[in-house]
Amino acid sequence: MLVRRIDCDELPFHYIGGYKVLNEGIINDDVLEWSTNLLGGDFDIKDICWRQFGKGIEEWNEGDVNICDYSGSYEQIKSVNYVSIYLCRFHNKNIPYKRKFGSRKDLEQYTEKTKELNKDIIEHWSSENEFDCIATITIVHKPTMLNYWHMTIEIRPHDFESSVPRDSKKNKSLKKRIKEALHMYILNNVVCEEIHNIEQIPESLYMK
Numbered sequence: 001m002l003v004r005r006i007d008c009d010e011l012p013f014h015y016i017g018g019y020k021v022l023n024e025g026i027i028n029d030d031v032l033e034w035s036t037n038l039l040g041g042d043f044d045i046k047d048i049c050w051r052q053f054g055k056g057i058e059e060w061n062e063g064d065v066n067i068c069d070y071s072g073s074y075e076q077i078k079s080v081n082y083v084s085i086y087l088c089r090f091h092n093k094n095i096p097y098k099r100k101f102g103s104r105k106d107l108e109q110y111t112e113k114t115k116e117l118n119k120d121i122i123e124h125w126s127s128e129n130e131f132d133c134i135a136t137i138t139i140v141h142k143p144t145m146l147n148y149w150h151m152t153i154e155i156r157p158h159d160f161e162s163s164v165p166r167d168s169k170k171n172k173s174l175k176k177r178i179k180e181a182l183h184m185y186i187l188n189n190v191v192c193e194e195i196h197n198i199e200q201i202p203e204s205l206y207m208k
Helices: 045-049 106-114 119-124 171-190
Strands: 002-006 013-016 019-022 033-038 050-054 074-076 083-084 092-100 133-139 151-158
Touching: 002 045, 045 050, 092 151, 092 171, 106 119, 106 133, 133 171, 151 171
Parallel strands: none
Antiparallel strands: 002 033, 002 083, 013 019, 033 151, 050 074, 092 133, 133 151
């Protein structure tokens, strides 16, 4: 199970038929490399009240960390809200998205590399046509200097070697469509209700 703090000045939820529902606009579309935390180890839900910044969110270098060296890199928040994410609903899940190709050759290369589209569809290429493509969501462990349990939700089009980076300036049209697809998937799958009886991570899964 993953958990993500919701930072907003207003109550982020309302109730419909007794069910807790996220208010519109609380989660925006800035979801590439979406930051979350893994539960089931030493990280507990109450720990989301600690917010790190500056040196605290730098990538962990696998060395020892002295908390005294980071006195100005974290703060405690008095009141927090959160959403939960079932890891099994996200990791290695394929989701559809719409994509345009700038040229017939681009479409041919995509079709050849991914085997997703029927080659006959190449004859219907147009710069205005949208094609149904697939991208894969992954959950990646990215510990920071002050949070070993930090995880990111990432997404990779099937003709890419790696996930679409959040700060990428390339392929802006594709990046926008990928973000829209992932954003909608997140909105449809986050859990707003309080989570109880969190399954602990088996010791066998820890690195020795």
